[in-house]
Amino acid sequence: xxxIPFFPPTASKEGExxxxxxxxxxxxxxxxxxxxxxxxxxxAVKYRASNEAARRDDAVETDMKLELTWTLVPLVLALxxxxxxxxxxxxxxxxREGAYEVFVxxxxxxxxxxxxxxxxxxxxxxxxxxxxxKVTAISQDxxxxxxxxxxxxxxxxxxxxxxxxxxxxxxxxxxxxxCTEYCGTKHSEMIGxxxxxxxxxFEKWLAGGGAAAAPTAMSLEEQGKQVFEGIGGCNTxxxxxxxxxxxLRGLFGKKVKLADGSTVVADEAYIRExxxxxxxxxxxxxxxxxxxxxxxxxxxxxxxxxAYIKSxxxxxxxxxx
Amino acid sequence: MATITAQMGTERVNYLxxxxxxxxxxxxxxxxxxxxxxxxxITFFFLLGSIAAAFVRLELSTPKGDLLSSDTYNxxxxxxxxxxxxxxxxxxxxxxxGNFVLPMMIGARDVAFPRLNLLSWYFFMIGGLLATIATxxxxxxxxxxxxxxxxxxxxxxxxxxxxxxxxxxxFSSIFTGINFLVTIHKMRAxxxxxxxxxxxxxAMYATSLIQVLGTPVVAITLLLVAVERSFGIGIFxxxxxxxPILFQHLFWFYSHPAVYIMIVPGMGVISEVIATFxxxxxxxxxxxxxxxxxxxxxxxxxxGHHMFTTGQSIYAGIVFSFLTFIVAIPSAIKTFNWMATIWxxxxxxxxxxxxxxxxxxxxVIGGLxxxxxxxxxxxxxxTDTYFVVAHFHYVMVGGAIMAYLAALHYWWPxxxxxxxxxxxxxxxxxxxxxxxxxxxxxxxxxxYMGMPRRYHSYPEEWWALNLLSSAGxxxxxxxxxxxxxxxxxxxxxxxxxxxxxxxARGLEWELVDTLPHxxxxxxxPIVTRAAYDYTHPEEPTAIYPxxxxxxxxxxxxxx
Numbered sequence: 089x090x091x092i093p094f095f096p097p098t099a100s101k102e103g104e105x106x107x108x109x110x111x112x113x114x115x116x117x118x119x120x121x122x123x124x125x126x127x128x129x130x131x132a133v134k135y136r137a138s139n140e141a142a143r144r145d146d147a148v149e150t151d152m153k154l155e156l157t158w159t160l161v162p163l164v165l166a167l168x169x170x171x172x173x174x175x176x177x178x179x180x181x182x183x184r185e186g187a188y189e190v191f192v193x194x195x196x197x198x199x200x201x202x203x204x205x206x207x208x209x210x211x212x213x214x215x216x217x218x219x220x221x222k223v224t225a226i227s228q229d230x231x232x233x234x235x236x237x238x239x240x241x242x243x244x245x246x247x248x249x250x251x252x253x254x255x256x257x258x259x260x261x262x263x264x265x266x267c268t269e270y271c272g273t274k275h276s277e278m279i280g281x282x283x284x285x286x287x288x289x290f291e292k293w294l295a296g297g298g299a300a301a302a303p304t305a306m307s308l309e310e311q312g313k314q315v316f317e318g319i320g321g322c323n324t325x326x327x328x329x330x331x332x333x334x335x336l337r338g339l340f341g342k343k344v345k346l347a348d349g350s351t352v353v354a355d356e357a358y359i360r361e362x363x364x365x366x367x368x369x370x371x372x373x374x375x376x377x378x379x380x381x382x383x384x385x386x387x388x389x390x391x392x393x394x395a396y397i398k399s400x401x402x403x404x405x406x407x408x409x
Numbered sequence: 410m411a412t413i414t415a416q417m418g419t420e421r422v423n424y425l426x427x428x429x430x431x432x433x434x435x436x437x438x439x440x441x442x443x444x445x446x447x448x449x450x451i452t453f454f455f456l457l458g459s460i461a462a463a464f465v466r467l468e469l470s471t472p473k474g475d476l477l478s479s480d481t482y483n484x485x486x487x488x489x490x491x492x493x494x495x496x497x498x499x500x501x502x503x504x505x506x507g508n509f510v511l512p513m514m515i516g517a518r519d520v521a522f523p524r525l526n527l528l529s530w531y532f533f534m535i536g537g538l539l540a541t542i543a544t545x546x547x548x549x550x551x552x553x554x555x556x557x558x559x560x561x562x563x564x565x566x567x568x569x570x571x572x573x574x575x576x577x578x579x580f581s582s583i584f585t586g587i588n589f590l591v592t593i594h595k596m597r598a599x600x601x602x603x604x605x606x607x608x609x610x611x612a613m614y615a616t617s618l619i620q621v622l623g624t625p626v627v628a629i630t631l632l633l634v635a636v637e638r639s640f641g642i643g644i645f646x647x648x649x650x651x652x653p654i655l656f657q658h659l660f661w662f663y664s665h666p667a668v669y670i671m672i673v674p675g676m677g678v679i680s681e682v683i684a685t686f687x688x689x690x691x692x693x694x695x696x697x698x699x700x701x702x703x704x705x706x707x708x709x710x711x712x713g714h715h716m717f718t719t720g721q722s723i724y725a726g727i728v729f730s731f732l733t734f735i736v737a738i739p740s741a742i743k744t745f746n747w748m749a750t751i752w753x754x755x756x757x758x759x760x761x762x763x764x765x766x767x768x769x770x771x772x773v774i775g776g777l778x779x780x781x782x783x784x785x786x787x788x789x790x791x792t793d794t795y796f797v798v799a800h801f802h803y804v805m806v807g808g809a810i811m812a813y814l815a816a817l818h819y820w821w822p823x824x825x826x827x828x829x830x831x832x833x834x835x836x837x838x839x840x841x842x843x844x845x846x847x848x849x850x851x852x853x854x855x856x857y858m859g860m861p862r863r864y865h866s867y868p869e870e871w872w873a874l875n876l877l878s879s880a881g882x883x884x885x886x887x888x889x890x891x892x893x894x895x896x897x898x899x900x901x902x903x904x905x906x907x908x909x910x911x912x913a914r915g916l917e918w919e920l921v922d923t924l925p926h927x928x929x930x931x932x933x934p935i936v937t938r939a940a941y942d943y944t945h946p947e948e949p950t951a952i953y954p955x956x957x958x959x960x961x962x963x964x965x966x967x968x
Contacts, residue, residue, distance in 0.1 A: 092873045096858040106786050110857070113784060117777035124744055124773040128766055131751040135687070136758065147753035150693045158745040159738060166734040166780070173784030174727050180789060181723055196563075230559040231653055233718060233793060237859025240790040244719045246654065247558060248647030251720040264868065268793035268861040270552050272559060273480050276864035365650075382648065 099259040099284060100239035105176050107240065113169060120162075180241055180253050187222035187254060190215070191308075191391045194225065194232035194245040197274040199265065202391060206307040207298040211280030213265065214298065215257050216290035224252050224356065228387045233269035236282050244269055250356045257284040312396025315389045320381070322393070333378070334371050340401035345372040359394050423826075423924035438523035439927055444509030445824065446530050451497050451505060454537055458492035461485045463886070466848075470879040474866035482865040483550035484566075490553030495575050496537045498809055499667060502674035503620075504533070504585055506816045507613050509824060511589060513917035513925065514607050516598025516934045516951060521591040522584075529584035536577030543567035543574060552863060554664075557645035557656040561637040569635040576635075579628040582670075586620030589613050598916075598951065600936035604698070607915055607940040608684075608691055611698040612677025615705035619666045619673075623709070627663030630656065654719055661712035669708045671805050672772075673701055675812030676743055679765050682815050683747050685913040686762035687754025690941035693746040700739035707736040717788045726785055733783035740776050744769065759911065760834030764815035767842045771807025775800060778853065796856025799849045807845055814841070814892065821896065822910050823917060826924040827903030833895045840888030847881025914941050916951050 098107050135142050190213065191202040201209045215221055225234050225245040234253075235242040238261075243253040267278035285293060306314070316322045325333035340359070343351045347370040352358055361368050363385065366378035385393070420426060424441045427433075434442060464485045468476045477485065508526065512519055520526050543549060549571050551560040560568055593614050597606075633644050634656070643649025645656045684691045691697055713721060713729030747769065756762070778800045781787045791797060818834055821827070851874040860871055867875070909918040916936070921929055934951040942950060 093858065093870055094854055103790075106790055109784065110781065110787050110790075113780050113787065117774075117780060121773050121777050124748065125770045128748050128751060128769045131748060131754075132687075132756045132758070132762075132766060135751060135754050135756050137688070137755045142753070144753045144755070147689070149690050150695070151749075154745075154749065155693050155696050155742070159742055162741045163735075163738055166737060169780060169784055170731055170734045173786045173788075174730060176786030177717070177726065177730075177789065178723055180786070230563050231556060235793070235859065235861065237790065237794075240786075242718050242789050242792065246647075246720060248653070249720060264859060266859065266861045270483075270554075270556065270559070270863045272563060273483060273550070275483070276474065276479065276861075276866050 096240075097238045097259070097261065097263065098240070099257055099261060099263055100236075100241070101256040101258055102176070102180055103238065103240035103255075104258070105179070109169075109172055109176060116165065116169075180255060182254075183252065184220075184254065187220040188216065189222045189224065192223055192225040192234055192245065193228060193387045193391065194234065194267065194271075194278075195228040195387075196230065196272055197267070197278040199234070199267075199278065199280050200388065202308055202388070203294060203298070204308050204395070205294060206311055207294055209298060211265070212283065213280070214283045214285060214290060214293055216287045217257050217260050217284050218287060220254060220256050222252060222254050224250050226250050226360075226387050226391075230271045231269050232267045232271050232278065235266045235268040236263055237266070238263035238282075242268060250360065257282075260284045260286055308392055308395040309399040310396075312392035312394070312399075315385070315392050316396055319389070320385060320393065325378070332374065334374060335405040336397050337400045337403040337405045339405075340398045346370060347372050347374070356394050359397055360390050363390055363393060421922060421924075422926060423922060424927045425826075425924055427927050436527070438519070438527055440508050440512050440520045440523065440526060441824075441925055441927075441929075443523075443526050443530055444505050444507075447500060447504040447508060447533070450530070450534055450537065451501055454492050454496035457541065458489050458497055459886070459889070461489035461492065462882070465489060466879040466882045468865065469867075469875050472867050472869050472872050472875070477865075479865040480550065481548075483552075483863070484544070484548035486863060487549050487552050488544050491540060491549075491571065491575070494553050494667070494671075495578050496533075496540065498671040498805055499578075499582060500533060500585075501671070501809065501813050502678060502816060503589070503613060503616055503670070504529070504581075506678070506813075506820060507585070507589060507616075507674060510820060510917050511610060511613055512592060512596070513921050513929050514610055514915060515593065515596060515601050516916050516920075516930065516936060517592060517596035518928045518930065518933075520588045521596055522588050525584050526588055529581040529588070531581075532577050532584065533581035536574045536579075536581065539574030539577065540571045541574075543571035546570070554660065555631065555634055555656075556660075557634060557637070557653045558647065558651075561634045561644075561656075562646045562648070569638050572631045572635045576628050576631055579624045579631075582620045583624045586617035586624070589617040590621065593617075598934050598936050600951070602936075604695070605936055605939040606698075608680035608694070608697055608701075609674075609677035612673050612680070612701045615701035616670055616673045616677075618702075618705050619670050619708065623663040623666045623670075626659060627667075630659040630663070654716070654721070657716055657719060658712065661715045662709070665712045665715065666705070666708045668801070668805065669704050671809045672812075673704060675768070675809045676701065676740075678812045678816040678819070679747060679768055680743075681915075682761045682765040682819050683750050684941045684943075685819070685911050685915075686757045686759055686765070687751050688757070688912070688943045689750055689754040690939075690943060691746065692749035692752075693742075694939075694941075696742050697746050700742045703739040704736060707732060707739075711736055714783060714788070715792075717785050718792055730783055730785045730788075734780075737776065737779060737783065744773060744776070757911075758835075760829075760831050760838065761815045761819040761911075763835045763838040764811055764818060767838050768808060768811035768815060770842065771803055771811055771845060775803030775805075775808055778803065790859075791856055793862050794856035795852040795860045795862060798862055799852035799856060802849045802852075807849070811841065814838070817892070817896070819911070820917075821899075822906035822923065823921070823925065825900055825903075826906050827899045828906050828910060829895050829899040829903055833891060837888050837891035837895075840884055840891065842888075844881050844884030844886070844888050848878050848885050849881075851875070851878045851881075914943060914950055919950055920953075 193200040199211050201213045227245045227247040232245040239255050241255045243251050263282045265280040265282050325331040339354050364382040367376045370376045547566050549566045549568050551564045643651040645651045711733045714733045908923045932953045936951040938950045
């Protein structure tokens, strides 16, 4: 109990930048806080009623110069901090390419993480140091939040939408993982650990199947293919020349024309919606014949399916479909 | 009225002795009595909310969840939040002191709609009791924020009943807001121009605007949650085609401005107290007055800063962050003007002034840590941690309750006709200040280290700071209990107060009796000077015109 830390570890590139900002604001706050607190007490003592020596005859009721000073000085400082903070914020949330991608699924009350090669972890996440990481997160029930204080990053994990964030771990080590959005009875038990490993160690860990006893046989997209052809039964219609269903080859990332005349980019959110609630966005030239998979597939399976459909992005669609 | 004057004999008629039956209180239309009714009501709820807080702090004095089950713990912090926000802080200063002094300050005999005023108290009590019954009947564990889809599709318990309770309380808030707006517009005494108004009235005007414009939105939103729970209509639940984030937009559209409902009246009180005890007109009167309005208006445009991590667009976030920095400026302006009021004043260190200085100290810490949260990048790290808990307690407990206590000690002689022991009052102010900082400052550190809010158990390494926080809260509790004791004592044994014990300017002190007459003034006063005119102590702020009785003894049926 007496080994008391006062600062969190700082273990990501973004975290280092945010810490500098945090302490800049803190020192400004301490400076202005001290002025007000001690200033007010000093003035109240100096101008106490019994102190006749204090000069009061030159008191004024207002002063434009003073008003402008204490309006504009805080304003300028505030705007500088605002811009600085907005820039760092964009570094966490603005989408970009080339990241190592991890899927996170939150549910009452556990974290489920999936690596691209199919390795799965519960309440643990292993990551390589020095590499940009993209977390794509969704919840299967209520809103959770995926928070790693050592990285100074956090993202709400919302049902029905993919939220993403980016960060680059720098220091190998073991760090807290918390759910920070209240999610019910065992909210405080929805915790875990993030392990940052040197890259080569991480590759070894990943190839070895992670924490599982045996290496995982299938990658995420292979798992998706299994859902596609197995429980989902998607291949009955899609990519079957007998049926008129949109071909999914070459689809991901492209623009899709919809029946109502609008267009949409085929990203993760669109594909997820089209699996769970196909009637929401019907592709131009097709009937809304597909059954809804809401409640049939778990979020894990949807993530696997998306990985599979993503893997078809470079293939050519058959025929003229 | 004629009967009243007769029955009193030698003692002057005042709002307390005019009638003393229980019915005369429960059916009263007198704004002062309604203010007292509110004071009794919110004191009861404050006690209830404090007990819940005590359980929360007791549980957190060890890292393991050992005192309460996690379910009970969740119900405790929900109870604490719902009661303290909706049943204490929002009505606290406006409904009690606003009701009591606002009409006197502007030279009016009552508020514009006395019956609506009484109705608002009944809505408040019934709503508050429904919410309390919901708690007794099994409790709710949604947190005071009622986030969907947890509240609408997952949480068990009496959520709908509590929501209906809060819905009713919302109406009482709207009624009070409407009443004050109309009263300030239409019932100012002759000569009481807008820029002669005490700054408390400006603050109440700004607050009322928020209450009237914001509360309907949250009322409907909470009703929609109850509808979704009962009938399964998909508004917020994504499994039924709803959007859970929509709830947060609607909720914070009110609940962020609601923060200003809690603090702006407190700022109004501080302007009154600092002026009175510095014997000096509030420095930069116009800046302080308009800063209240600026807060009320800009405050409506910053709700998205509660949602920087939800996945809202980066550009929307940038706009919300920018406006949040802007809304901080009026508070800075007020703070510096208060300091300038003390500067070259003639400061009397009476108890209300000590509370006001305590307010300055705590509010400035609360306000400045708001910078960490309005900055988007640090917000990502700090949101939903104890940093936020500490920040809003500094503003809403440190700030608003310090101001509330300042108001209570300032207007106590006017309300009760008695003085209280000054030294005890100053001691309690000191204990609140010290206890408060011990309780909540460690939470900033915990928050920066990442300790999430609403956690029943936490990692071992955060034990010491949590224990310190729990220990501090016991000092804070004593600080809050002391006034309850010596103020109650003063009702019977306190020295009889003079008409204007603080040497203050203002109609409620200069013209109104020690214990106000049921109609406040003998006749409609004529206001001749601006508020806080301490440079001309010989000139009254307001006078009675030629001696024709307007209210008293006129044989009217009211009263």
